[in-house]
Amino acid sequence: ETGVTQSPTHLIKTRGQQVTLRCSSQSGHNTVSWYQQALGQGPQFIFQYYREEENGRGNFPPRFSGLQFPNYSSELNVNALELDDSALYLCASRGDYTSDEQYFGPGTRLTVT
Amino acid sequence: QKEVEQDPGPLSVPEGAIVSLNCTYSNSAFQYFMWYRQYSRKGPELLMYTYSSGNKEDGRFTAQVDKSSKYISLFIRDSQPSDSATYLCAMRSSTNAGKSTFGDGTTLTVKP
Numbered sequence: 001e002t003g004v005t006q007s008p009t010h011l012i013k014t015r016g017q018q019v020t021l022r023c024s025s026q027s028g029h030n031t032v033s034w035y036q037q038a039l040g041q042g043p044q045f046i047f048q049y050y051r052e053e054e055n056g057r058g059n060f061p062p063r064f065s066g067l068q069f070p071n072y073s074s075e076l077n078v079n080a081l082e083l084d085d086s087a088l089y090l091c092a093s094r095g096d097y098t099s100d101e102q103y104f105g106p107g108t109r110l111t112v113t
Numbered sequence: 114q115k116e117v118e119q120d121p122g123p124l125s126v127p128e129g130a131i132v133s134l135n136c137t138y139s140n141s142a143f144q145y146f147m148w149y150r151q152y153s154r155k156g157p158e159l160l161m162y163t164y165s166s167g168n169k170e171d172g173r174f175t176a177q178v179d180k181s182s183k184y185i186s187l188f189i190r191d192s193q194p195s196d197s198a199t200y201l202c203a204m205r206s207s208t209n210a211g212k213s214t215f216g217d218g219t220t221l222t223v224k225p
Contacts, residue, residue: 002156033211042119042201042215043157056211090156100145100205100213104156 002026004093004105012111018079021108025072025093032074033102034066037088049074078110086112116140119202119216128225132189136202136216139183143204146178147213148187151199160200161187192223 003026013019025032031050035043045058049068063079072093078085088109092102119136126132134148145164149157161176163169163185169176175188185204189196199220203213 002158004156031211040217042117042203042217043213045212045214048211050211058212092156100147100162101159102213104158106154106156 002103023091029093122219
């Protein structure tokens with residue numbers, strides 16, 4: 001086990017709704033990244049937070065937003081859900097933003113109907 | 114066209130076989146190369162990490178990077194049924210530590 005947990009495990013939402021996904025990083029890890037993994041594809045980088053500030057973003061619209069808290073937990077918020085947002089959402093924590101040793105959580109499976 | 118292309122598979126081999134997994138890429142800025150293993154219903158797990166061209170060995174696993182050809186490989190020797198999983202290559206540039214670009218994965222089945 002990586003020590004990274006995510007909740008909930010599964011979630012079903014309706015198009016247009018908003019969703020909040022949660023991640024608890026390894027203790028002491030000040031960097032968290034969020035990825036979207038569609039079925040049959042590799043993870044796509046959404047954004048990264050370092051010491052509670054966003055410091056990198058992939059090609060995702062502003063309706064994808066996040067927060068990181070001092071207690072090593074973080075959130076991914078998605079507004080105005082679209083059918084294409086159905087995917088596995090993964091968070092990965094690292095001890096420092098320069099490290100490539102990132103530890104993934106098991107993911108949250110989001111289904112948008 | 115995707116920045117990272119990975120042999121799609123699926124791949125099925127008998128136990129004990131040597132497995133070769135491959136990725137090509139187009140972005141010459143990529144300098145850090147990773148291989149992850151992902152079991153069903155789990156997050157990816159980092160297997161190997163290499164910087165620039167060359168080989169790196171760790172037990173039954175060897176990672177190879179050829180930057181001149183923009184080609185990376187992962188070899189698994191003496192494959193075991195427990196190696197059955199999806200293997201993802203990933204890479205990043207030196208200027209963006211957070212953003213790893215992944216291939217779409219190759220699903221490997223090792224049959225006893």
